[in-house]
Amino acid sequence: MTVDAARRFIILTSLTATGVVFVFFLVAKPLGFPLDWDESQRIVEILLPVFLGYLGTATHFLFHNPKTDVELQLGAKGSLLGLLIKGPIIIFAVASIAILFAFGYSNRHGAPQDSGMSVDQLAWSFTAALGILAASSSVAVSYLFSLSAHPGTDPG
Numbered sequence: 001m002t003v004d005a006a007r008r009f010i011i012l013t014s015l016t017a018t019g020v021v022f023v024f025f026l027v028a029k030p031l032g033f034p035l036d037w038d039e040s041q042r043i044v045e046i047l048l049p050v051f052l053g054y055l056g057t058a059t060h061f062l063f064h065n066p067k068t069d070v071e072l073q074l075g076a077k078g079s080l081l082g083l084l085i086k087g088p089i090i091i092f093a094v095a096s097i098a099i100l101f102a103f104g105y106s107n108r109h110g111a112p113q114d115s116g117m118s119v120d121q122l123a124w125s126f127t128a129a130l131g132i133l134a135a136s137s138s139v140a141v142s143y144l145f146s147l148s149a150h151p152g153t154d155p156g
Contacts (some may be wrong), residue, residue, distance in 0.1 A: 001079065001081045001082035001085065003081075003144060006081055006082070006085045006140075006144050007058065007061075007144055007145065009085055009086065009089075010054055010058065010085060010137075010141055010144065011054075011055070011058045013089050014051045014052075014054040014055045014058070015055065017047075017051045018048060018051045018052065018055065021044060021047045021048060021051070022044065022048070024100075025040040025041075025043055025044045026040070028040050033104055034103070034104060034107035034108070034116070035103075035119070039119045039122075042119070042123060043122065043123060043126060046123055046126050046127055046130065047126060047130060050130055050133065050134050054137075054141050057141055057142065057145045058145055060145070061145035061146070081140070084136065084137075084140050085137070085140055087136070088132060088133045088136040088137045089133065089137070091129075091132060091133070092129050092130070092132065092133040095125075095129040095132075096126070096129060099122065099125045099126060099129065102117055102125075103116075103117045103121075103122045103125075
């Protein structure tokens with residue numbers, strides 16, 4: 001994976017995650033997902049800051065870095081970069097789907113009373129999944145968007 005491909009992937013997945021989180025929790029209640037408005041807002045407040053931070057870092061890079069036609073390469077580290085960038089995002093996506101399924105299913109109409117996941121447990125689950133993502137991705141994001149595309153730069 002090239003540095004540019006990693007940057008593009010981070011930007012695309014951060015934009016997608018921001019949109020999906022915002023839209024899902026905005027329409028969750030009207031669609032019958034077992035969350036109240038304030039509970040949806042609480043989950044959005046947990047999830048969005050990380051993705052908005054990644055987008056802010058990318059935006060700063062794009063508007064404060066001189067543009068050149070030099071494509072930075074990581075050499076032998078390129079395949080590891082792909083794993084480090086994509087792996088945590090895939091794990092976060094799978095965990096998020098599992099969390100939402102567990103919450104929705106355990107709180108469905110007809111579920112045994114008092115057997116459902118609480119909103120506190122939902123929030124904790126998302127915080128844990130987001131912690132895994134942030135811990136494994138924040139250094140990579142910071143590094144990738146601090147690299148200067150000047151000739152002679154050796155990122156790896």
